[in-house]
Amino acid sequence: MSRLLAPLARAVTYTRWLHLLVGAVIALVCGSVYPGLTRPGYGEWALMLLIPVPLLMVAAVIPVVRRAEGLQARMMLFPGAHARVEGGQRESEISVAPSASWRDRRRTAVWLVLRLWAGCAVAFVTGQLMALALELVDATSGGPAEAESLIPVPVHGWACALLVPVPPLVLIYVVAFAGRLMASASLGLLGPSAAERLAALEERTEQLLERNRIARELHDSIGHALTVAVVQAGAARAAADPAFTDRALDAIEETGRAALEDLERVLLVLRESAQPASRRPTLTEADRLLDSARASGAEVDAEVLGALDTVPGPVSREGYRILQEALTNVLRHSGTVPIRVAVTVDDARLWLDVRNPLPSGAPVNGQGSGSGLRGIRERAALLGGRARTGPDGGQWRVHVELPLG
Template sequence: MPRLLRPLTRAVTYTRWLHLLCASVFAFVCGAVYPGLSSPSVQEWALVYVLPVPLLVLLAMVPGVRRAEGLQARLMLFPGGHARVAGDGAEGRVSVAPSASWRDRGRTAVWLVLRLFLGLSVALATGQLMPLVLELLGAAAGQPVGTVSPLPLPAQGWWCALLIPVALLALLYVVEGAGLLMARAALLLLGPSAAERLAALEERTERLLERNRIARELHDSIGHALTVAVVQAGAARAAGDPAFTDRALDAIEETGRAALEDLERVLVVLREAEQPVSSRPTLRDAERLLDSARASGATVDVTVEGPLETLPGPVSREGYRILQEGLTNVLRHCGTVRVRVALVVADGRLSLDVRTDLPTGAASATGGTGSGLRGMRERAALLGGRARTGPVGDEWQVHVDLPVA
C-alpha cells in the first residue's frame, strides 16, 4: 500500500499536473474562437484537439521555443535539485539550447503536439472528475443528485462518500501516468541532438586535454627545477668550494625563478583569470635550459641545424618541454654525465635527439614507464609525431620526430 500511494506524495506529480494543464490553455483559447465551448459535441471536441496543431508546428519553427520548453520540462517534469527530494539528475538530459537544425524543430513540433493532446485530455478528465466528487458529496449528504457530471451516479446514501476517494485516486493516477509519459517524452524529444552531443563530447575532450597538458607542464617544469636544485646542492656540498657554491646557488635561483613563472602561468589558467599571461618558453629559449644543466655539472654538447625561430608556436613549445624532460631524466638518473643534444629542422620536420652514456645499472632506473616519459610520448602524439625513449646499445636515447606543418 505505501508503494501504491508513494506517487501521490511526491511534489513532482503535482508540478507535472500543472505542466499539463498549462498546455491545455492554448487549446481552450483556440476552441473558444472556433468551434466554441458552449455544449460542444464530440465532433467539436475533436476540432478542439486538431485545430491548434498547425499553429503549434509553426511555433516550433522558432528556435527559442525549444529552449523555453526545455526549461519548463526541467523545472516541472523532474524532481531536480529544486525539489524537496532530489532526483537522479535526469533533467540534465533535457536540452535548453535553441533549435539548431530542422531535425530539432521537427522534434520540438512533435513535443508540442503531444503536450497539447495529453494536457487537454488531463484537463478534461480533471474537469469531469471534480464535479463528480462534488455530486458524490451532495448525494452522501442527502441532496438531490445533479447532472453536471456526465458519469452515471448512484442513488442518494451515505455510502456515496466511500466513492469519493476512489474518484480522486483515479484522477491522480491518470495525472501520474500522463506526467510520467511526458517526462519520458521530454528525454526523447527535447534531449540533446546528435550535434549537441558531439559538441558536449568535444568540450569534455578539450577539458581533459587541458588538464593533461597542465599536469605535464607542472611535472616538467617543477620536476626539472627540483632536480637541478637537488643536484646543485649535492655538488656544492661535495665540492666544498665557495666559488662553486656561489655558482650553484645562482643556478638554483634562476631555475627556481623560471619554475615559479611556469607555476604562476598554470595557476592563472586554472583560475580562468583574464589578466595577460606571459608566453610559454620555446626552443628559442633552449639555451637557458642547457645552461641550467651545465651548471648542475653535466657536459652538454649541442648541435643545431635549421632555423628554430621559424617553428610554429605549438611545435616549439612542446619541443622545449620534451627537451626539458629529457635533460631532467639525465640529471636525475645518470648524474653529471656527458649529454649530446641535436636539434634539426629539415624537410618539414623537427628532430630532437638527447643521448647520454648509460651507466651500469641505470637502464632499469630509466625504463620508460614513468610519467615524464609517458608525457613525452603524449606531447608528440598530440602534434602528429612520435617519440622513442630507451636504451640503444650503451646509450640512453630520447628521440622525437615532429611535423612542422
C-alpha cells in the same frame, strides 16, 4: 512502500502536471471562441482537439519556438536533483537551440500536437476525478449530489468519507505516469539534432585537448622545478660546503621563479583572463635547462647543430618542454649521472636526443609508461613527429623527431 508513495512526495510530479495542463490552454482558448465551453459534447471536445493543430503547425516553423519548448521541458519535466527523481540530470539532453533544419521543425510540430492532446487528456481526467471527489464529499454530508463527473458515486452516507481520498490519489498516480511518458517523448522530439550533437562533441573534444595540454604544461614545468629543488637541496646537505650551498640556492631560486611564471601563465588561461599571458620559453633558452641540470650535480655534455632561432615557434616551444621533461626524468630516476644532449636542426626537421646511463637494477627493456614519457610522445604526435623512449645499449634514450613544416 516508499517506492509506491514516492510520486506523492516528488516535486517533479507536480511540475510535470503543470506542464501538461499548460499544454491544454490553447485548446481551451480556441474552444471558448468555438464551439464554446458550456457543457461540450463529444463532438465539441473533438473540435477543440483539432482546431488548434494548424496554429501549432505554423508556430513550429518559427525557430525560436523550439528553444521556448526546450526551456520549458528542462525546467518542468526535468527540474533537477532537488526533485528526487531518477535521471534528474537528463535535462541536458533537451536542446535549447532554435530550429536549424526542417527536420527540427517537424519534430517541434509533433511535440506541440502531442503536448496539446496529452494536456487535454490530463485536464479532462483532472476535472473528472476532482469533480468525483467533491461529489463524494456531498454524498457524505447527505447533500444533493449533482453529477458533474462521468463516474457515478457508488454509495451514499458516511461510507463515502472513506472514498474521498481515492480520486485525488488516483489522479496523482495518473499524472505521474503521464508525466513520465511526456518526459520520455521530450528526449526524442526535443533532443539535439545530429548537427548539435556533433558540435557538442567537438566542443567537448576541444576542452579535453586543452585540459591535457594544461596538464602537460604543469607536469613538465612544476615537476622540473621540484625535481631540481629536491636534488639541489640534497646535494647541498651532503656537500656541507658553503660555496656549493650558495650555488644550489641560486639554482633553486632561478628554477622556482621560472616555475612560478609558468604557473601564472597557465592560471591566466584557466581564468580566461584578458591580461596577456607571459611568453612560453623556446629552445633558444635551452641553456637555462642545461645549467639547471649542471647545478644539480649532473655532468651535461650538450651539442647543438644548426640555428635554433630558425625553428618555428610552436615546434621550438614544444621542443623546450620535451627537453625539460627528458632532463627531469634523468634527475628524478637516475640522479646526477652524465647526460648527453644533442640538438640538431636542418631545413626540414628538428632532432632531440638525450642519453644517460641506466642505474643499477633498472629494467633493460620496455618503453616507459610514466606520465612524463607519455607527455613527450603526445607532444611529438601533435606536431606530426615521433618519439622513442627506452633502454638503448645500456643507456636510457629519449629520441624525438619533429618536422619544421
